[in-house]
Amino acid sequence: MYVAVKGGEAAIDNAHRLLAEVRRGDPAVPELTVAQIREQMRLLVDRVMTEGSLYDPDLAALALKQARGDVVEAVFLVRAYRTTLPRFGATEPLDTGGMTLARRISATFKDLPGGQVLGPTFDYTHRLVDFALEDGADPAPAAEAKPEADAAACPRVTDLLGQAGLLEPSPPDEGAPVGDLTREPVDYPADRALRLQGLARGDEGFILALGYSTQRGYGRTHPFVGEIRVGAVELEFTPEELGFPVSLGTVDLTECQMINQFHGSGAVPPQFTRGYGLVFGQGERKAMAMALVDRSLRAAELGEAVVVPAQDQEFVLAHCDSLQATGFVEHMKLPHYVDFQAELELVRRLRAEHAALAAEPVQDDPTLREAAE
């Protein structure tokens, strides 16, 4: 007798046990600690914090350990944890102009107040595998100069250009509350603050590809890197009962200001416009790509025709979130017996009708008529 498939409960329990086993790997190899991941896989931790929308290096490192190094899975763990956290309010706007700089470069001016600070970067390394790292090389000698530049002497490049009216000013802070796409569903068209939130949370690979597409003719915006700065910024919060801001500590950030050509319009003289990128930790690739896409998404606001994917905010915002994308793509693993059965029935019927039509000219042939039924 046929017995219907059973045992979902036992199967899930077994799958969980197998997962724990492969997560640990060979027990003869020492187990990774969260501190090791946090310190030595820092760029991965930074990415999980950025896309997870939660600044907590230890939690991100733990999530990476639990997720076997799968970035999207780690982001998922961080987001699902974040959603349960109580909210106390919003911090004061961050002042990246006051950043304690670890790195600061501009591609638009050879020299500028505060200078170029290369800092820790892969940019000029030769990508040769360093086999000395395999067995734990001695730490490199300390850097010659302290990389931290004096914040006061390092004004943002965009502030320098802005003084001459060559660059559009930052929109004035009107004190209006900033929307939160984790608390309200996005209503299109979304304002720039919401778009930036979506891009910051968006998958690095997707944002990178979109930014790249704007450089290859799908919405050219003539970008220049006005400035990339990486460093620590103080976080301030004004508790209702105190009425003045108090420091909560610092967060590490990467900020990218892209400068783009703009021909002007009837109301606005020709000037440079901006694209903006901001991520947790050190994440220049994401910050730059985000700035390209941000500028691209301002097409409608600047009177440019919306013709390419990176200019289309519904396309970008609805598809940039790695959790939404992975969930829906991977849900195809779930059973679809019922819908497939419905399609199967239709295809069988269509095939039967097709065969019947083909059979018509020789419908006296009894074998063919039988096949068509």
Added chain:
Amino acid sequence: MAHTLAHGFADPVHEGQAVFRAAMDALSRPGQIRPLATTLAPPAPLIPELAALALALTDADTPVWLDAPLRAEPAVAAFLRFHTGAPLVDAPDRAAFALIADPARCPAFAAFSQGTPAYPDTSATLILAVETLSNSAGPAFAGPGIRGTAHLDAGPLPADWASRWAANHAAFPLGLDLLFVASARLAGLPRSARPVALEAMPCT
């Protein structure tokens, strides 16, 4: 002068759920009278059932409008502010919820947000404390949630109530949704409820 603030839900999780479920049942089955038990003892003229719905449904995200008798008693605002955190607004058209202790003087429906064709869900919900609430008489309704027709007799209400409701339904999908509360019971009247003229019924 020092007040002792009246208590809120003793068990916010389960009492809030029970009150919501009663409201959900009431709104999805217009004309049915649902029991609504509560141990709240809010300051008058806020009746316990009105307070229970306010605590179950409103918070910092929902502007609330109070009618004149509720506004006249500062203890009512203090109670609602403390237990819900909802902003109390003066302009009825800004309110997501309106609490009405004197339904006979309910403002014209046009004073409240009707929603928009793209977002009809942004209209207001009115919660009215009535003295009469029964389904054995009164005007008849048909439509979603109603098997055949249902009666709902609530009062006291303004004299032009029947024409107000007819206009409210005619504007569907825009329009207001109503919850009526009385002692230990609750009924709902969503905008989808279509007034039915059975046999030239006299206005009650």
Added chain:
Amino acid sequence: MSPQGTVTVSAGTGYNFAYLDEGTKRMIRRAILKAIAIPGYQVPFAAREMPMPYGWGTGGVQVTAAILGAADVLKVIDQGADDTTNAVSIRRFFTATAGVATTTRTAEATVIQTRHRIPEAPLTEGQVLVYQVPIPEPLRFLEPRETETRQLHALAEYGLMHVKLYEDIARHGHIATTYAYPVEVAGRYVMDPSPTPKFDNPKMDDCPALQLFGAGREKRIYAIPPYTQVRSLDFEDHPFRVQRFDRPCALCGAEGVYLDEVILDDAGGRMFVCSDTDHCETRRADGHTGEAA
């Protein structure tokens, strides 16, 4: 902080009853009330990130979590079956976070969360059916833009959908939509019934139970109140018709139910059995048998 901001944590799990915090539940509950008042209209809601993936039932889970009370009896099905892995996973989630009673018996449940099926046993007035919805917008595959589809709903402009169905007829001789077959609710909104086979569409019409739909990734909630007219779109000369199986369930002998096709061997052997496992088991317990039993 006012009491509305407090978090009540159940002993043992570290999370609130039914996982969601009370503020989130209130937000979802308000969306449900508006959804009931505007049958078939998709109410936007701020879906939260849930501890299971988008596309795996987060919308249904949030709706269930928002309505569930301690006295509820929960049934969870996927493809009509209580024992499919995702149904098991969601049922366990609520057992762990809400401690509610669960059942596989349709008749005993007060809340039924479903993916892709409506139970065969008629639903009753005391029940709520919660659907998991992947793409709530019935016009999405005809018009990808939310800004456009929102206007089409506002204007009740559903010509696109009729054109699509008519093109099917022109090409295939009949409508080629077999699941997620669009319906008109209470004479106004065109609605996606979720990917249930169109076989189940007639069960939505004039149903005594409240039907709620949750789409987490797409952040929409919609509803069909009890006893509401739900009409599958069709044409006078091509009336709506459901799938018919030309054989009964091989296990319980039921006719007029939706069947799963089971491949038995590599020689083309196959059998058809009830997709609704509870319906099949109940019938067999009552002494009904099919040819393979």
